[in-house]
Amino acid sequence: QVQLQESGPGLVKPSETLSLTCTVSGGSISSGSYFWGWIRQPPGKGLEWIGTFYHTGSTYYNTSLKSRVAISGDTSKNQFSLTLSSVTAADTAVYYCARDEGGITIFSWGPGTLVTVSS
């Protein structure tokens, strides 16, 4: 059974870059059967898709965040990462990494990590 775990700083200053990593166990990010993504949830609010990574290196981003987001994978560590630049308080959220299976939908989620943007 796949497990995903987010890691990274819990506090980021405004205008700086948020960087998170998702470590995957029980499944390979090199598999063509899955897509790997990031979703966030501001405190007390709903879910927002950020972007998705495929094993070929292809990436797909929410158009509202596209200019600030990058997602990449490291097959040697079985990890994929998120960077979000020029952050503001509006980027404060719980960030989840997740696995989409077979292009159907998201089946598996990490526990999430809270990132606060504040000086």
Add this chain to the structure above:
Amino acid sequence: EIVLTQSPATLSLSPGERATLSCRASQSVDSYLAWYQQRPGQPPRLLIFDTSHRATGIPARFSGSGSGTDFTLTISSLEPEDFAVYYCLHRLTWPPRYTFGQGTNLQIK
């Protein structure tokens, strides 16, 4: 861009009652609609995918129906652990893009 609208925003019911949650799409999403349950402090949990298929380990009291633009999640008889927030999700086949509804908060009456 597809928009998913969930209703009601809040639903107050008692254990044992039947819950009916709605998700309406701004354009047809065929059958590519999933439902998630989220309890406080936890990540979402997949309940239903492709409109009506229960995910592994999901009790039979959860069922999904619909097609095109109108979808329903039904919980036949509410258990105490079912009181949570529910989200619908559309996954565009290609390119992969994901749209969430804004959620329905199912609370104890």
